[in-house]
Amino acid sequence: MMKKVIKISMALSILAATSLTSLASLPAMANETGWTPTISEKILILPPKHLETAIEQDFDRSPLASELGSIEQTINSQVSFLSQLQSDLDLYEGEQQLEARHQLISGKRDYIQLMGEQIQLKKKRLEVKLAIYDKLLRKSKRSAYENSQSAQFDEVHSAVANRAATVDSSLRDDLFTSTMMPETKFAGAYAENQSAISQLVEAIENHPSNHVGQSIDGEPVSREEELRLSMQDIQSELAILSMEEDVLGHMAKLVSLDAQAFADDLNDFQYGMDGFEPKTYDSPANNLQLFINQS
């Protein structure tokens, strides 16, 4: 039994000592679970909040989301196991405590590995999301260019329509009095519809949702700016993930030191039990006086 514990502890010490270097190679270890977005560029017409939701819903349907969820569950059960073991550690003594400490170190190593894999998957998710936003931004820029082309037309057209509208009523009266004929069917329907459109336009102007939009310091934010802000959020999440990797690195270092201490304790247990002291043998120098005193 003792030999087995010693063998395991040695293997564990080596594993824990190399855990710092293995963390760097986690991307290669992460399986090839991915997220291939199926949403179209049409989501660009959605308001920012709903656009984000649409992207997240698309992600939820991906194998990457399933993998992340499954790892999350494993991590949670691992954390419960480690917490329980750590709180019960004082209840054990002797060999049992050594076994418990061994399980704790081994569990911590598994936790770090799982967290590393999860961070890689989270990174993958954010990178795909960033690529989606980048694509949407390019599409938005193209649309903005096309819109600027049509804006010139709209401006001229609007000026013509407004100018014509100013004489619409007087023109109807003039036509009726001058020709003494009833207005055409088209003119009647046109006036009716024009009146309806005016009322509807007024209602649109007064609608509260017509004035709802993202703004910074009271200034309305363009579509491109909204997308850039979302991209900044994703980039900050990626930066946080990098910091989490550093945290994991430090955790791995601590596990490595724990494993080293555990190995020392194991040695003490095997070779230093019951206050065993190695025998010391007499030296001729200790008995020198026997030979010097001649009396």
Next chain:
Amino acid sequence: MKRLLALSATLFSIAATMPAMANSLDNLERERAIAIAKMLDGDISVSQRSEYMMSSWRRLTDLEKIVINDKSLKSSAPAAALRAFNSYELTFLSHAAAENNQLITQHWAETVGLSTSDLLVSRVGR
């Protein structure tokens, strides 16, 4: 070969039965051209001209409104539409004349630079 001929014949018959679609701007231009031709027609009497211009006025007013509200011009003929819009005084004769409280004839003549004094001093030439 027979199949090809049959297909060509079918396509030809479909094309032949499809109406030639003129946009609203084309219709307005046509009506305007006819109205100006009548204005300048020396072979009709004053009352005939006046009678024609009254009915043309109604048609032009309707056609101008149709053009102003035609959203398809932006995609079908943007350049022609822009040119027409920028020449408001000559394109929308009825509306522009109403702005100046003038008849179409008077408004058109003034816009193209034909005043009564100009016409009085003019000579018939070959």
